[in-house]
Amino acid sequence: MTKRITIDPITRIEGHLRIDVEVDGGSVQKAWASCTMWRGIETILKGRDAREGWVFAQRFCGVCTTVHAMASVRAVEDALQLEIPANAQYIRNLILIAHALHDHIVHFYHLSALDWVDITTIPVATPARAAAIADGVSSWPGNSHHELEAVQNKVKGLISSGQLGIFSHGYWGHPAMRLSPEMNLILFAHYLQALEFQRKACQVVGILGGKTPHIQNLAVGGVMNAINLNSLATMNMDRLGMLQSLLQDLVPFVQQVYFVDACLLAASYPDWFRYGRGVTNYLAVPDLPVDAKATKFDLPGGVVTNGNLASVRSINDWHDQPIRGAVAEDLTHAWYVGGVQPPWKGKTDPDYTDFHEDGKYSWVKAPRYDGAPMQVGPLSNVLVGYASGHPLTRKWSDLAFQRISAAQGGQLRIGDMQSTMGRYLARAIRSAMLSDLALKHWQLLSDNIVKGDDTTYNPPQFPQHEVVGVGMHEAPRGTLSHWVVVDKGTFSNYQAVVPTTWNASPRDEKGAPGPYESSLLGNRVADPEKPLEVLRTVHSFDPCMACACHTLDASGREIARVKVL
């Protein structure tokens, strides 16, 4: 018998993701992803000064602030063909890396670990055995018997008081939870430690950006950080030293804790390499330029089609012509007027119809690349990098495969990454890579400053005619692009094609589903009342719908529901 499950968070934050699945014979047969809030964010930018678009763009979303600011200035610089100084590239890169590390750590530990970790088994764990397991795979000092025992006592206290608080919603005891009590203890101990380290990543953004979560140092043409080694008030040796020391604290946590934990989790749930494949076209844009002209990048870009890594087409830089012509947004199943639009000509005119699974059913547009849906995110990064022989991607991917293969006794290969677990693992691989690159770009910045280069800004000149540009950024959730039309210094059109638009896209005019939708097909669902398996796959994308409205609910009413029909 077919059962329809609707997972629909309601109220409090009025922009949301709704997932509908039809389950038959214990697995998902059909799926729909819908965003239940109208964004229309681009309309606010029309007519504004192109130099200040980034200030508004970073308020699109409460979590992904910095990334929109960066894509916005890059879009205007692209339209003006304006080069920015090397120092500005490095300072922007360090902000982007720190932001991404913060985001990835929070996703793994605080937003999704508890889909896999059952904290209610922690009281029966043997801390000494847990410490031995952790010591066998990592040299991290926070894995001592004493430390783990303290965490166990904390959890015992929580459970015996009956006040599980934020943990009371977990699907504890669900048959899909399969970690040993010791593994649950290790991962939960790191959940707590991660709070301190994600904070250090925010501090890096704050030092460079002047303020966090909304950075203040950007400008079309570079950054506004003053560099003077002899001044107390500017970027100087003290400031560089603070940054270095924060990065030196942060990097070991990512590489010896997060990366190791993701490998442990993957080895413990090997069957999740078989679910959640979804759309197998992958897109990533190059990022972290290493020179002022942005001709060389530390993260490679490219397109992989039909899951075939040999098919990779490299995107070497932001001037790549094919991507500019290939991206269009399909509005067939989205609540907007219009058919298929290239972003520079894109319009955002609402046409709400209620939820019609065969008609319009989402506020998310359906971006397509040469007419095909694409998956974006850390997995696309890793697949594109691996396929194009990028040494840093190979180094960390191969290390992950060795660790997991050794732990589970099988042989994990790059092809297995096209799955729910692959997306979790790819995020950890990317974080380990970004950690190496954080130290590298700190060195590039400090060498360049010591060499005597203190330029950070090239002033923009706006022509008296219309120009178009696209600003690309490989954000934590994947490829982000802002498409702008600038007329005499003012935006005459603005479209943001964001990672979650690619991944949460509804069906298109050909009926082809988006990545969330197609990744759910075939997922097992043991208990329709507790669709944990659906959440695991959806969470593997790190969904982030346009947040926007934030009112606290003083009535304490129910704010999400699972409805089974």
Add this chain to the structure above:
Amino acid sequence: MKRRNSPPTVGVVGLGNVLMGDDGLGPLTVEKLRCEYECGPNAEILDLGTPGLDLAPYLYGKDLVVIIDAVTADGKPGTVRTYRESDFHNSRVPLRLTGHDPGLPEALAQIRLVGRGPSEVVVVGVIPESCVFGGGISSTVLAASSHAVDNIIQVLRERGFDCRKRLDPELPNLWWLVDGTSADTRPARTVPAAHL
């Protein structure tokens, strides 16, 4: 929770999206507060937007947290109310689909688990008139933000924070309320004082 030998610290946090009409009340109020008052080195005044769970790093290590936000509650738009944390207690935290769903209670619970959470949280809430995209801010809520500033100052003073009215107040930078502009006629990003 108080740490020995160090004076208590407070985070005054404005929440809300400035692009969503009256939802921008939180950032607006903390900007006015910052311009009108000097509250000393142990008071951090923060416009955090809509961070969800990303609130945690900013509340970490504070003794007192004062939050200013639009609230969904019964009452007339523009009503200012002060809530204690227990007023928001909600033991039924549901499943999460996106990173935005978790909010204040979750962030507080996390940092308290590691012993770095505040011992007291006060929420100064204002009932909004309209939270629509690009809607500016309603005159009702704009007027209420001054009462909200007074309430926050009262909360801080009652707890021993030395808040002094600035003799030469700055003009608040409410850049999001300025009309669209062209590059040729670039104004200062402030709202005329008559609007405040």
